[in-house]
Amino acid sequence: MSFDAEKVQRVLKTVPSLYRGPGGAVAVLKDGNLVGQHVWGYADMDRRIPITSQVLFPICSITKQFVSILLLDLAEKPPPSMTRQDFQAQLLARLREVVPPEFVDEGGLTVENLVDMCSGLRDYWALCTLQGSRPDTPYLLNEHNPDMLRRIRSVHFRPGYEYSYSNTNFNVMERLIEHVTKDSLGNLLTERIFGPAKMKTARLCPRTDRLPAPIVGYEGSEEFGFFPAPNFIEWSADAGLVASLDDMIAYEKYFDRRYTDPQDSYRDAITPRDYRDGAKAKYRYGLRHADLGKYNTMGHGGALRGYKLMRRYVAGERLSVVVLFNHSANASEAAGYILKQILDVSEPPPLAVQPVQQWFGSFLDPETQLSIRVLPGDAGKIKIDYVRAEETLRLVDANKAESPDIEASIDGDILHVRRFDDNRVLTAQRLNQNAGILDRSPVQGTYRCSETESTFTCEGEGEILYGLFDGCFGWGPPHLMTHLGEDVWLLADPRAMDDQPPGDWTIVFVRNGQGAVVKANVGCWLARKLDFVKV
Structure with a gap:
């Protein structure tokens, strides 16, 4: 395709007005070279500090592909202390210690299942809701993580057979890497990834309440106003990196160089594999593969309350886009918009069909x-x-x-x-919406889950019910519940500790042969099928 650098710059300058908010930074690269970038707005609105290409953003879950590259680098170039031992065997042995060993021995869980998001492990940020967390609840790795990992007692699908996003995968991955290498994740990333990629200011910054100045993330909207977003979680391998636009431009050059080098094993390593039933997977080593019209793309988004981020690479065109927002506009949609404009991809017109x-x-x-x-x-x-x-x-x-x-x-x-x-x-x-709505008293009461070691209380009166979770984080807030039909309800969870909340939980109340409610099955896409038994 012919490439118009001036068009790129025109497209980038339309982004601020389409995705309105405090500020942002975007860039486009072609064939490993920068062809356009644009920064606007404020890193700190109260102090009127502008965003520049040097301002560090939390890049959140984009971190996962850096950890995946590190894993490959360690396998190919083990540190001197490991040269007499097999790296993968050591990782697997440690995995059997971090999760129940039967997951590995009987379920077939592998290290690759973790970085390919097909492990079956439930997402630990979603599980925090069931432990009584609030959006501003602190989560510290040394204090809270051991207990969260200890409560992993089952999977919600067989490892290797399907995809479900789970930050737990990379939380566990960090435990494996640091144990086997006897080095910190931050040191390993700096030496093996940031240095070769020439990412001069990127670094690991696990504490979200201690992000480097001047960046501030904002909740809210133009209608209701913008206000600083409170964050108090500590994460690391799943989402703990900070990087500037300049750093991300350097990374895109590094990514393109490695992907296009026929002597480099990276391209083959990130090519999606098959699930165990032979179906083709679309997530591999911290990268989600998706089609954009006729083009294959790969990339990953990131989010924390007050921040939305995205990087995407069009392999056949060697075209990269980076989007960094310090507000809640849809960065993934913005990246798609930029690529569609550059590549002249249009949505097919809807058919003149009426749904039944x-x-x-x-x-x-x-x-x-x-x-x-x-x-x-x-x-x-x-x-x-x-x-x-x-x-x-x-x-x-x-x-x-x-x-x-x-x-x-x-x-x-x-x-x-x-x-x-x-x-x-x-x-x-x-679901029959008219069934099960006359008498709500049978579903009300307290339920306990032996796996999460937490309780669920359903209470209310008249036309409304509330769901409350209590666990290791204390008493959680009341969540509004909505009746879908029969004994099935939704429990709203629009804000959580992580930016991407679980969304609505499905609560399925279960009755015994006499018609009495005896348990509630609680689940969301990130964490399914947890039984809470009525007490």
């Missing part, structure tokens, strides 16, 4: 015990709410719809959804 009314309503998938809600979309489209945000599908027939990652169809009261990214097929039954 059977689409709309609430459904329950019996295998995952998660609810699925189907809503009307724009013309020729529907929306499915299953993960942490609504997903839009184009209608291809009155009872069939699709997106690049999903195929769905409706057959009366049965909703069929094939999720290619997750490698999961959902067969969900429509």
